[in-house]
Amino acid sequence: MRPRLLPSIAIFFVVISIADAALPEQTVWSGLIIASNSPPTEPTPAEITQIEATLRKLFGYSQFQLIGEARKTLKTGEEDWLASSKYFSLQVDSRGEKADAYVLNLKLFQEQKLLLETRAKLSKASPLVIRGPQVGDGQLVIVLVVQ
Amino acid sequence: MKTLEEKWTAWIDDQLTGRELEEFLASLPDRAAAESEKQSAKQLGSFLREQALVLNNADFFSHQLRERLDRESGSGRSERDTAQTGWWTIRRLLWGGITSLAVFAFCTVVVLREKTPPSQSQYLTEILTYRVDPTVSPNATISMFQKKEDHVTVLWVDGLQSLPAEYATK
Numbered sequence: 001m002r003p004r005l006l007p008s009i010a011i012f013f014v015v016i017s018i019a020d021a022a023l024p025e026q027t028v029w030s031g032l033i034i035a036s037n038s039p040p041t042e043p044t045p046a047e048i049t050q051i052e053a054t055l056r057k058l059f060g061y062s063q064f065q066l067i068g069e070a071r072k073t074l075k076t077g078e079e080d081w082l083a084s085s086k087y088f089s090l091q092v093d094s095r096g097e098k099a100d101a102y103v104l105n106l107k108l109f110q111e112q113k114l115l116l117e118t119r120a121k122l123s124k125a126s127p128l129v130i131r132g133p134q135v136g137d138g139q140l141v142i143v144l145v146v147q
Numbered sequence: 148m149k150t151l152e153e154k155w156t157a158w159i160d161d162q163l164t165g166r167e168l169e170e171f172l173a174s175l176p177d178r179a180a181a182e183s184e185k186q187s188a189k190q191l192g193s194f195l196r197e198q199a200l201v202l203n204n205a206d207f208f209s210h211q212l213r214e215r216l217d218r219e220s221g222s223g224r225s226e227r228d229t230a231q232t233g234w235w236t237i238r239r240l241l242w243g244g245i246t247s248l249a250v251f252a253f254c255t256v257v258v259l260r261e262k263t264p265p266s267q268s269q270y271l272t273e274i275l276t277y278r279v280d281p282t283v284s285p286n287a288t289i290s291m292f293q294k295k296e297d298h299v300t301v302l303w304v305d306g307l308q309s310l311p312a313e314y315a316t317k
């Protein structure tokens with residue numbers, strides 16, 4: 001009995017440990033969105049459906065069109081990536097994890113011009129919304145969400 | 148009437164007296180040799196008596212001896228048993244190693260989990276610093292606020308240069 005029990009316990013712990021160790025990886029979604037009141041041409045991106053009502057209240061627009069996005073799985077918490085459209089790009093540089101949030105350096109470019117630079121602590125339960133420049137009859141909105 | 152052997156034994160033990168002693172001594176063919184033999188017999192007797200005294204403790208020595216033999220044979224047996232059963236066989240060493248690794252992995256995960264905060268944070272996103280290039284956007288102003296009821300943090304930039312609709316292209 002005992003010689004078989006010991007290996008079973010050992011295997012159980014190894015399996016639990018491996019399964020548990022794999023959990024912490026998380027994905028950050030970054031989106032460049034044009035908010036407008038134009039007739040909808042595309043459905044609202046699934047990533048912002050949870051905050052769509054908040055965006056409507058904030059900006060007074062009813063439609064949200066995704067023009068650029070990036071999804072990055074953070075393994076070390078120190079990765080960088082780019083979400084871009086034809087004219088805009090958002091450069092994200094993750095500087096590690098602190099108190100349940102990722103410290104991100106963000107740079108918003110309009111082609112080669114740096115429009116905005118910010119450093120934020122992106123919480124896992126709280127999206128970040130950035131109001132960009134006016135584009136036509138709409139507004140550029142940047143959204144970052146930890147998924 | 149005593150035989151010659153009985154008289155000899157009695158003489159050795161100094162139990163012949165009087166006329167009986169005289170008759171016995173007279174019957175001896177070589178008295179000096181007989182006296183020498185008597186002395187030897189007496190010495191042998193006293194030696195045997197001494198040994199008999201020593202052997203009065205025979206049980207004690209026997210017990211000590213038995214215990215010692217038991218101890219020696221016992222330890223010999225246990226060594227032999229250990230060698231035969233061989234607790235640290237390759238198989239057990241292997242399982243011991245696996246168990247140790249499992250315990251180590253488990254402890255590591257526990258420590259890492261304590262360092263990793265729970266995924267459902269109560270904290271809102273914070274803006275630490277922000278900046279616009281004054282040469283590119285001289286009229287830009289920035290403010291930030293948190294919509295706690297919606298769990299959203301907003302960085303509100305005003306005064307950036309407006310762009311034509313074609314900039315909304317994917």
